[in-house]
Amino acid sequence: MEQARDIEKTSVFFDSELKPGKFLKRPNRFLAEVLIDTGVVLAHIADPGRLKELLVPNTQVFLLPKSGENRKTKWQLLLVQSNDTLVSLNSTLPNELVYKALKGRKIDEFAEYDLIKPEYKVGSSRFDFALAKKEDRSTCKKKNIPSCLLEVKSVTLVEDSLALFPDAPTKRGTKHLKELIELKKEGIDTAVLFVVQRDDANAVKANRKTDLEFALTLKQAYESGVSLFAYKTRLDLEKITLKESLTVIID
Known part of the structure; x- marks a missing residue:
């Protein structure tokens, strides 16, 4: 098997500054309740996976603000902290x-x-x-x-x-x-x-x-x-x- 090798870096930057919060619960697979500095908000989860190893109550998460007339939430749950590692929950x-x-x-x-x-x-x-x-x-x-x-x-x-x-x-x-x-x-x-x-x-x-x-x-x-x-x-x-x-x- 080939050895892992480095490649020239390619990055995608997020649209806005992220808001830290604590994950509370997941009412359904596309929604999360998150506690931020202004209270409890609903955030969209753009990953239909089970994520049970990641979305544990009181886990540190980071929300991306979203706007749009047809949106049901003003936030997207973008990142979750897993031990010392940040994990993206945006499947796109x-x-x-x-x-x-x-x-x-x-x-x-x-x-x-x-x-x-x-x-x-x-x-x-x-x-x-x-x-x-x-x-x-x-x-x-x-x-x-x-x-x-x-x-x-x-x-x-x-x-x-x-x-x-x-x-x-x-x-x-x-x-x-x-x-x-x-x-x-x-x-x-x-x-x-x-x-x-x-x-x-x-x-x-x-x-x-x-x-x-x-x-x-x-x-x-x-x-x-x-x-x-x-x-x-x-x-x-x-x-x-x-x-x-x-x-x-x-x-």
């Missing part, structure tokens, strides 16, 4: 971070691609990114297929320095893996990139005890030639930064 941040890194050719494994299209539809499914090389553009356009299809997975659960995905059963994630396997058989390069939204992981592995079907399908994908990559990130109160690559363990 990895895609934003990866898109910026792809555009800047900062990820070695995908540096050869100069055309990046997010949210690319193939059949009835939508994949996070379609990638193409400059010399393949005309062929890709004519056949309406990219050189490579990339799916990004957000990882927040870490146990004993091992990042585990998923933290809740994911039929959608398994479906995407099966589709990537079939597309690989058709001659399209396919890949999965796990983005660990914290910096205390040394490797990534499928969470067999939570979703055995996903774990078995991930192994099948690997054996079928679907490329598997992982990177961890570092968080502070201003930004998320892409760090070094991690090994994806297959068992």
